[in-house]
Each structure stands twice: as structure tokens, then as C-alpha cells.
Amino acid sequence: MIDEVSGTAVDNGSVTLKPLTEQEIIDAIVSTKGPISVSGVHYSLGGNVRYPDSLILDLSEFDEVLELDVEQKLITVQSGISWQKIQQLIDPYDLSIKIMQGSNDYSVAGSLSVNAHSNYVAAGPVINSVRSIRIVLADGKVYEASRDKNNALFFGAIGGFGGLGVIVQATLELADNIALERTAKFLGYNEFNQHFNDNILDDEDIVQHQAVFYPPNYETLLDISWRKTDKPVTDARRLQSNEIEPWWESALANWKSRSALLHRFQKNLIDPVKYQKEMVVMRNLENSYNLRSSGFINSTTSTMVMQEYLIPVKRFEIFVFNMRDIFDRHDVDIFKVLISYLPQDHGGLLKGSSAHSFSFRVIYQQEKSKVSQQLVEAWTRELIAAAVNSGGSYILPYIIPDSVQQFVRAFPGSDYFYELKEKADPENRFKNLFWEQHLAAYNVKQEALRNLRTTSSEKN
Ligand SMILES: Cc1cc2nc3c(=O)[nH]c(=O)nc-3n(C[C@H](O)[C@H](O)[C@H](O)COP(=O)(O)OP(=O)(O)OC[C@H]3O[C@@H](n4cnc5c(N)ncnc54)[C@H](O)[C@@H]3O)c2cc1C
Structure with missing residues (x-):
């Protein structure tokens, strides 16, 4: 049977375990043989979190806070906990999560395993907020890993898509829950890079920055910054309430994706009014939207999907040009493109x-x-090629129609990763379909090297 969204085989032979303790995770690993796939709260579909006939370790209920040090601004958690649960606990202490994604639904381990990021200008990806992790490897042994201790495991497991072992615990740095003031302006796409360089990049008071690209022409951007301020808040709420969206919102989102007229309406009428209003909020309020309230809809017939491309700053305009051309030729309806x-x-x-x-x-x-x-795969393939040819890379939580060569070019550290995986997981037990596909990249390279060595020794 084929999964309609991912196009991959549906797996009926797997067994799911929802552990509550570290010991249960260890016992599950040492008492079984065969593949193990690990998941947080399953937002990465398309095979990133599963493998046929595997033991699925679902950590969504492994979600306790183990220690909160308010003074040092550090929190230690079981890895399946969501950002939302952490926010509810730390907000009364006026603390914030330092780095997370644009919404708070995801688990800590799922976020660490893809090395997620959002729009914090200087902070970078989530690894920059991690002090240490605990990880269980295939032999059932538990390792503490940080920049100073077992650092290969630290740098391998964070961003390692569940390929090395099970991250069971993380100690994360927190930030102050400060007041932020929003400023917004419209820009032509060819002004954006200069504007970012001159006004955003080195301004230490700007904590968060993001630009919204308006489809279908991709000529105009709405540039939004959140800056530290001493001004009083204009909205006294501490965290978003994230109520369930009304039924008509999904119809509207669907309709809007397809309508150039509605995109123009948003750009010319709704956003100019909405963004000219003064807005000062606490950092936690701006960072506690969930996917539904950010417009992500999942219905029985369709779902909102996100793909991400990382493009070197100096290739911004050429990538915009290519992206626009690809969307035009494939007649793609895009809800929005966000730049950070x-x-x-x-x-x-x-x-x-x-x-x-x-x-x-x-x-x-x-x-x-x-x-x-299949239609999505066709234009995605071209976007991947455009990103890789620009010297960039890609993060696709759903489908990965890339080639071995593209993966190796986009992720130059993959060789070291595979060497580490061979040591940490010699029987290749930690698997998902993402790894299955990309392990080929490593094998192809190794084969090519072997051939090269044989040919040169024959010549000698
Ligand atoms: C609509 C949407 C919007 C998104 N927006 C952003 C964004 O703004 N920024 C961004 O960076 N990303 C974004 N993402 C990607 C998102 O960060 C990842 O999909 C993230 O992994 C989801 O977390 P999760 O808890 O659902 O992880 P899962 O989907 O459950 O797992 C993700 C990966 O982590 C591995 N994993 C999970 N738990 C463990 C563990 N304990 N030990 C080892 N490996 C583990 C899994 O094997 C898998 O490879 C978005 C995704 C979606 C669907």
C-alpha cells in the first residue's frame, strides 16, 4: 500500500513503543534485534521517522522537565518534550527558549535531530543553545556528549536525523523573556540583500528578523524585525492561546494559495494596515504560535507542507530568479515564502x-x-538543483527527490558522519527511509575511491 502524501510504502510490520523512562529505552534496544526508528512528535513525514518492520521508539510521552536552573538560565529535559510544554513552565520565570522553530509544536529531540532554526538573526541553529545531551547507542550504553566530552557524538547526533542513537536528554540554554518591538517595511526583491546588510545584520538590538515574499510574482517582500525595547507592551498576553482554527480557515488558506487576486489583496490592503500598527510584545508571545495558528492546515484531502532551501547570501537574487522561473513553468500555487x-x-x-x-x-x-x-517532486527536483548549483543546500522534512551527487555536494560533512555511524552503530540498526536513501551516497563514494585505488595500484 502507498502513502498518498509521501508516496512511500505503508508499513504494517512495525511495533511502536512509547517509553516513559531512559531504562525502558535501553531495555528496548538491548532486548531486540533489527532496525529501530526514533520519533519525536512526527512532523517530519516522508520516511524521516520510520522504517518498515522496525521497532519504532515514539518519544512523544517521554516529556518531563528534569531540572530548571533559573539563575543560570539552563533547563534539562527528557527529549520528547515539546517547546510548548517548556514555554508554559518557564514563562512565569520570565525566561524564553533561546532557539527554536517558527512554531512550538515540535519535540526537543526532533528539533535537535534536524538542527532546526528560525529567524533569530545572530543565534543560528538550535545546536548553538545546547550545552549537552545524553544519547543511548546501539549497544545500550548511555553517553554524555557536549563540546568538551564525546564531541563527535554531540556534533553527529545534533542534525543526525536519528541515525546514531536515541537522544534521551538535553540541557539547553535559555534567554530572557524581553519586550520586543515590531517594525515592518515593504521592499523590492532586488533591494533586500543590501537592506539586510546595511540595516539588520550588525544591529545587535534586532533579535528576530524575517521577510515574507508575496507570490505569485515574488517582486515584493514584507521585511519584519523584532527589536529589544523598553517601551510598554501593546498586548499584555504572555503566551498565544492557540485555539483551534474555525473550519473556514482551511478553505481560505487553500483558496488563497491558488488566487493571485487574494495574494495582491493581502499585499496591497491587509498587510499595509496590519503592519503599520505599533506592536510591542513579550518574546514568548511572538514565539508561541503553533502550526495551526500560523496557517498550517491538515485536512483529509490536503496538507500544508514546508520545504527549506539554504542559499549563500550573495546568490540571493539569482536563486529568486530561478525559483520564480520554476514556479511559473510548473504552475505551482505557493501559500508563502519566508526568508530568514x-x-x-x-x-x-x-x-x-x-x-x-x-x-x-x-x-x-x-x-x-x-x-x-509526482507534480511536487518534479518542481522540487529543479529547486534542489538550483540550490545546489548556487552552492547551497536543502532541508526537506517530507520528500527527498534528490540525487546521490546532490546530497554529497550539499552536505560535505556526510563522509565523517558515516564513519562515525559505522563506529557507533556497526549493525546499522538506527534507520529510517531518509538514511536508507542517503547511505547510498556514502557507498557510491566509497566504491569510487576503491576503484580509484585499484586502478592506480595496477598502473604502478
Ligand atoms: C509545517 C512545518 C514547518 C516547519 N518549520 C520549520 C522551521 O521554521 N524551521 C526548522 O528548522 N524546521 C522546520 N520544520 C521542520 C521541523 O523542524 C522538523 O520536521 C522537526 O524534526 C520536527 O520535530 P518532531 O518532534 O516532529 O520530530 P520528528 O518528525 O518526530 O523526527 C524528526 C527527526 O528526528 C529524529 N529523532 C526524533 N527524536 C529523536 C531522538 N530522541 N533521538 C534521535 N533522533 C530523534 C527522527 O528519527 C527524525 O529523523 C517544519 C516542519 C513542518 C512540517
């Missing part, structure tokens, strides 16, 4: 190749059908 900045990544082994990049988060509504999946 990612500083040079000193993070995980599997970091992308691009230093100082703009992240393009492409958000669209996708029908749950095989045909729709």
Missing part, C-alpha cells in the same frame, strides 16, 4: 554547505494524492 538569515553554521557534522545563507522556507498546500506528489 542563518549565520555560518559551526554546528553538526551534517550541516549544509552554505555559509552565511538566507533560508527560503517554501510553504504550500498539497493534495493527498499520488499525482499531486
Whole structure:
């Protein structure tokens, strides 16, 4: 049977375990043989969190706070906990999560395992807020890992897509829950790079920054900054309430994705009014939207999907040009494209190749059908090629129609990662379909090297 969204085989032979303690995770690993796939709260579909006939360790209920040090601004958690649960606990102490995604639904381990990021200008990806982790490897042994101790495991597991072992615990740095003031302005796409360089990049008071690209022309951006301020808040709420959206919102989102007129309406009428209003809020309020309230809809027939491309800053305009051309030729309906900045990544082994990049988060509504999946794969393939040819990389939580060569070019650290995986997980037990596909990249490279060595020794 084929999953309509991911286009991959549905797996009926797996067994799911929802552990509550570290010991249960260890026992599950040592008392079984065969593949193990690990998941947080399952937002990465398309095979990132599963493997046929595997033991699925679902950590969504492994979600306790183990220690909160308010003075040191540090929190230690079981890894399946969601950002939302942490926010509820730390907000009364006027503390904030330092780095997370644009919404708070995800688990800590799921976020660490993809080395997630959002729009914090200087902060970079989530690894920059991690003091240490605990990880259980395939032999059932538990390791503490940090920048100073077992650092290969630290840099391998963060951004390692569940391929090394089970992250069971994380100690994270927190930030102050300060007041932030919003400023917004409209820009032509060819003004954006200069504007970012001159006005945003080195301004230490700007904590968060993001630009919204308006489809279908991708000529205009709405540039939004959140700056530290001493002004009183204009909205006294501490956290978003994230009530369930009314039924008509999904119809509207779907309709809007397809209508150039509605995009124009949003750009010319709604947003100019909405963004001219003064807005000062606490950091936690701005960072506690969930996916539904951010417009992500999942219905029986379609779902909102996000793809991400990391493009070197100096290639911004050429990528916009290519992206626009690809969307035009394939007649793609895009809900919105969000741009944010990612500083040079000193993070995980599997970091992308691009230093100082703009992240393009492409958000669209996708029908749950095989045909729709194939159409998406066609334009996604071209976007991946455009990103890799620009010296960039990509993060696709749903489908990965990339080639071995593209993966190796986009993720130059993959060699070291695979060497580490061979040591940490010699029987290749920690698996998912993402790894299955990309392990091929390593094997192809190894084979090519072996051939090269044989040919040169024959010559000698
Ligand atoms: C609509 C949407 C919007 C998104 N927006 C952003 C964004 O703004 N920024 C961004 O960076 N990302 C974004 N993402 C991607 C998101 O960060 C990842 O999908 C994230 O992994 C989801 O967390 P999760 O808890 O659902 O993880 P899961 O989907 O459950 O797992 C993700 C990966 O982590 C591994 N994993 C999970 N738990 C463990 C563990 N304990 N030990 C080892 N490995 C583990 C899994 O094997 C899998 O490979 C978005 C995704 C979606 C669907």
C-alpha cells in the first residue's frame, strides 16, 4: 500500500513503543534485534521517522522537565518534550527558549535531530543553545556528549536525523523573556540583500528578523524585525492561546494559495494596515504560535507542507530568479515564502554547505494524492538543483527527490558522519527511509575511491 502524501510504502510490520523512562529505552534496544526508528512528535513525514518492520521508539510521552536552573538560565529535559510544554513552565520565570522553530509544536529531540532554526538573526541553529545531551547507542550504553566530552557524538547526533542513537536528554540554554518591538517595511526583491546588510545584520538590538515574499510574482517582500525595547507592551498576553482554527480557515488558506487576486489583496490592503500598527510584545508571545495558528492546515484531502532551501547570501537574487522561473513553468500555487538569515553554521557534522545563507522556507498546500506528489517532486527536483548549483543546500522534512551527487555536494560533512555511524552503530540498526536513501551516497563514494585505488595500484 502507498502513502498518498509521501508516496512511500505503508508499513504494517512495525511495533511502536512509547517509553516513559531512559531504562525502558535501553531495555528496548538491548532486548531486540533489527532496525529501530526514533520519533519525536512526527512532523517530519516522508520516511524521516520510520522504517518498515522496525521497532519504532515514539518519544512523544517521554516529556518531563528534569531540572530548571533559573539563575543560570539552563533547563534539562527528557527529549520528547515539546517547546510548548517548556514555554508554559518557564514563562512565569520570565525566561524564553533561546532557539527554536517558527512554531512550538515540535519535540526537543526532533528539533535537535534536524538542527532546526528560525529567524533569530545572530543565534543560528538550535545546536548553538545546547550545552549537552545524553544519547543511548546501539549497544545500550548511555553517553554524555557536549563540546568538551564525546564531541563527535554531540556534533553527529545534533542534525543526525536519528541515525546514531536515541537522544534521551538535553540541557539547553535559555534567554530572557524581553519586550520586543515590531517594525515592518515593504521592499523590492532586488533591494533586500543590501537592506539586510546595511540595516539588520550588525544591529545587535534586532533579535528576530524575517521577510515574507508575496507570490505569485515574488517582486515584493514584507521585511519584519523584532527589536529589544523598553517601551510598554501593546498586548499584555504572555503566551498565544492557540485555539483551534474555525473550519473556514482551511478553505481560505487553500483558496488563497491558488488566487493571485487574494495574494495582491493581502499585499496591497491587509498587510499595509496590519503592519503599520505599533506592536510591542513579550518574546514568548511572538514565539508561541503553533502550526495551526500560523496557517498550517491538515485536512483529509490536503496538507500544508514546508520545504527549506539554504542559499549563500550573495546568490540571493539569482536563486529568486530561478525559483520564480520554476514556479511559473510548473504552475505551482505557493501559500508563502519566508526568508530568514542563518549565520555560518559551526554546528553538526551534517550541516549544509552554505555559509552565511538566507533560508527560503517554501510553504504550500498539497493534495493527498499520488499525482499531486509526482507534480511536487518534479518542481522540487529543479529547486534542489538550483540550490545546489548556487552552492547551497536543502532541508526537506517530507520528500527527498534528490540525487546521490546532490546530497554529497550539499552536505560535505556526510563522509565523517558515516564513519562515525559505522563506529557507533556497526549493525546499522538506527534507520529510517531518509538514511536508507542517503547511505547510498556514502557507498557510491566509497566504491569510487576503491576503484580509484585499484586502478592506480595496477598502473604502478
Ligand atoms: C509545517 C512545518 C514547518 C516547519 N518549520 C520549520 C522551521 O521554521 N524551521 C526548522 O528548522 N524546521 C522546520 N520544520 C521542520 C521541523 O523542524 C522538523 O520536521 C522537526 O524534526 C520536527 O520535530 P518532531 O518532534 O516532529 O520530530 P520528528 O518528525 O518526530 O523526527 C524528526 C527527526 O528526528 C529524529 N529523532 C526524533 N527524536 C529523536 C531522538 N530522541 N533521538 C534521535 N533522533 C530523534 C527522527 O528519527 C527524525 O529523523 C517544519 C516542519 C513542518 C512540517
